[in-house]
Structure formats: structure tokens, C-alpha cells
Amino acid sequence: MEYLFAFLFGAVVGSFANVCIYRLPRDISLYQPRSRCSFCGQPIVWYDNIPLLSFLALRGKCRSCQSFISFRYPFVEFLVAALFVLCYLRIVAAAPGYPPITDPDFVVRFWFRHPDAVSACVIGCFFLAALVVATFIDLEYQIIPDSITLGGLAAALILSALFPWWHRPADVLLDDVLLAGRIPGLGWLAGLRAALDWIGSEWSPHARGLLSSLLGAAVGSASVWITGFLGKWLFRKEAMGFGDVKFNAMIGALLGWKVAIGTLLLGAVFGAVGGVAVLIRTRQSRMPFGPFLSLAAGLFLLFPQELFLLPEWWSGWVNRMLWE
Numbered sequence: 001m002e003y004l005f006a007f008l009f010g011a012v013v014g015s016f017a018n019v020c021i022y023r024l025p026r027d028i029s030l031y032q033p034r035s036r037c038s039f040c041g042q043p044i045v046w047y048d049n050i051p052l053l054s055f056l057a058l059r060g061k062c063r064s065c066q067s068f069i070s071f072r073y074p075f076v077e078f079l080v081a082a083l084f085v086l087c088y089l090r091i092v093a094a095a096p097g098y099p100p101i102t103d104p105d106f107v108v109r110f111w112f113r114h115p116d117a118v119s120a121c122v123i124g125c126f127f128l129a130a131l132v133v134a135t136f137i138d139l140e141y142q143i144i145p146d147s148i149t150l151g152g153l154a155a156a157l158i159l160s161a162l163f164p165w166w167h168r169p170a171d172v173l174l175d176d177v178l179l180a181g182r183i184p185g186l187g188w189l190a191g192l193r194a195a196l197d198w199i200g201s202e203w204s205p206h207a208r209g210l211l212s213s214l215l216g217a218a219v220g221s222a223s224v225w226i227t228g229f230l231g232k233w234l235f236r237k238e239a240m241g242f243g244d245v246k247f248n249a250m251i252g253a254l255l256g257w258k259v260a261i262g263t264l265l266l267g268a269v270f271g272a273v274g275g276v277a278v279l280i281r282t283r284q285s286r287m288p289f290g291p292f293l294s295l296a297a298g299l300f301l302l303f304p305q306e307l308f309l310l311p312e313w314w315s316g317w318v319n320r321m322l323w324e
């Protein structure tokens with residue numbers, strides 16, 4: 001039942017994601033005017049605007065001019081719906097104390113006692129939807145609008161201050177440093193140590209959440225900027241735009257500094273594979289990097305433990321190959 005609800009809610013948000021994908025790069029307001037056919041300009045009536053179902057009912061054609069509607073519309077709706085179900089499965093259904101669906105006290109026993117899991121799931125769902133919007137705009141226009149990157153960055157900073165538990169798993173090192181009040185080898189820096197001591201013990205969790213978010217944004221943007229700078233110097237070609245710098249700042253602000261680095265590394269691996277595939281098929285070497293960052297960030301949101309264990313698993317495998 002709750003999976004169906006997650007799917008339907010995702011389909012509705014996916015429908016709004018389509019509006020964002022079409023209107024944001026064209027600088028049209030998201031709210032006015034109401035949806036209309038992009039060929040004949042005829043406004044779309046509400047029963048032709050139901051996610052997924054209307055596309056099937058109309059067999060993919062506009063009711064008034066019979067032009068084919070892009071397959072992207074139902075695809076994005078289905079993708080966002082599926083991501084919402086996956087996010088619910090990974091964040092809420094995987095939380096400790098999640099009762100069986102048949103439990104008559106489900107709402108009382110779980111939803112009200114776990115505002116952390118519920119709020120994390122909602123944040124995660126909208127983050128995934130934003131990644132989908134950024135991906136499709138970047139594929140078509142090679143830009144990621146500021147409303148997603150800078151708007152998302154602002155939202156991530158506020159959410160991190162409001163729901164600091166969101167940052168726990170990703171920012172263990174920051175918390176270690178703050179709570180222990182020291183960085184190894186920097187004991188002689190008495191002033192810094194006193195400052196960290198004070199932040200660790202005196203600051204509220206909300207202030208530490210905001211600090212985690214700021215650190216994530218700084219590491220996220222700096223890592224992409226430095227990589228782009230090195231890439232330009234090595235290959236004498238623009239590898240990453242400033243949009244990607246802002247985009248990874250937003251990802252780091254929401255998911256923490258470790259994921260910001262992980263997203264850049266994993267995104268670069270996906271980008272290398274995708275770039276070669278596109279080069280072979282179309283002989284085109286220009287590739288937006290945003291979709292690969294999105295894919296990596298989405299995977300980090302949904303499978304953080306598995307991805308952070310990957311390097312360990314990999315080195316274990318290499319060791320076995322070499323020594324056994």
C-alpha cells in the first residue's frame with residue numbers, strides 16, 4: 001500500500017519534473033501559463049494531464065493536433081515514480097523498528113516515532129527528482145540551471161541545520177574531529193584545538209549539521225574545480241563547466257564531504273565509459289558531465305554503505321589475485 005502511494009506521489013512529482021525540464025532552460029515561469037501542447041499551443045485539459053495514464057490513453061499523440069508527444073514525458077514520470085519507491089525501500093523500510101505492513105498500528109508505531117527516517121525519505125525523494133531534472137536539461141542544453149544548483153545548495157544548507165541527523169553517516173570524520181577536539185599532529189596549535197573543542201562541545205546538533213553541510217559544499221565545489229583546472233591544463237580542453245562546480249557543491253551540501261568526493265570519482269568512471277561509448281557511436285566528443293554526477297550521487301544516496309565498502313572489496317580482490 002505505501003509502495004503504491006510512493007509510486008503515485010513520484011509520478012505526480014515526475015510530471016512536475018517534466019514541466020521543469022521544459023520550462024527552466026527556456027526561462028518560462030513554472031506556474032503560469034498552464035500546460036499546453038508544444039506544437040499547436042492548445043492548453044491541455046486536466047484529464048489529458050494525468051501522469052503515465054494520459055499518455056497511454058492518447059497513444060502518445062496530442063488530442064487537438066495529433067502531433068507525437070515526446071516519449072520523455074512518460075519516461076521521466078515513470079523514472080521519478082520508481083526512484084521514490086526505491087528511496088522509500090532504502091531509507092524507511094530499511095530503518096530499524098520498521099513494522100510489517102499488516103500491523104494495524106503501523107502509523108502510530110512507526111511514522112510518529114521515526115520523524116528522522118520519514119523526513120530523510122522526503123528529502124531523498126526530492127533530491128532524486130532534482131537530479132533527474134538536472135540530467136535531462138544538461139543532456140539537451142549542456143547547462144544546469146542555477147535554480148537547481150544554487151537553489152538546491154540553499155535548500156541543502158537549511159535542511160542540514162533543521163534535520164542534522166541527516167548528516168551522521170557521511171560525516172563521521174568531522175564529528176570525530178569536533179567531538180575529540182583535535183586533529184592528530186595539530187596538538188601544538190592550541191588555539192585551533194580550543195576552537196574545535198568549543199565547537200564540539202558547545203555547538204548544538206543543528207549548528208554542527210550546518211557546518212557539515214558547508215564543509216560538503218566547500219569540498220564538493222573545490223574538488224570539481226581543481227579536477228577541471230587540471231583537465232584543462234593536461235588536455236587543453238574544457239572538461240568541466242562551472243555548472244558542474246555548483247552542482248557538486250549542492251550534492252556535497254546535502255550528502256556530506258565524503259560523498260562529494262565519491263560522486264566526483266564514480267561520476268568520472270561513468271563519464272569515461274559513457275564518453276567512449278558516445279564517441280564510438282556518434283563520433284562526438286562533447287559530453288555533459290552532469291548526468292554522470294547525477295547517477296553517482298543518486299547511487300550514493302540509495303546505497304551509501306555498499307559504495308563506501310567498494311574500495312575495500314576491490315583492494316581485497318586485488319590482494320587475493322596477487323598473493324593467492
Ligand SMILES: [Zn+2]
Nearest residue numbers: 037040062065
Ligand atoms: Zn497539439
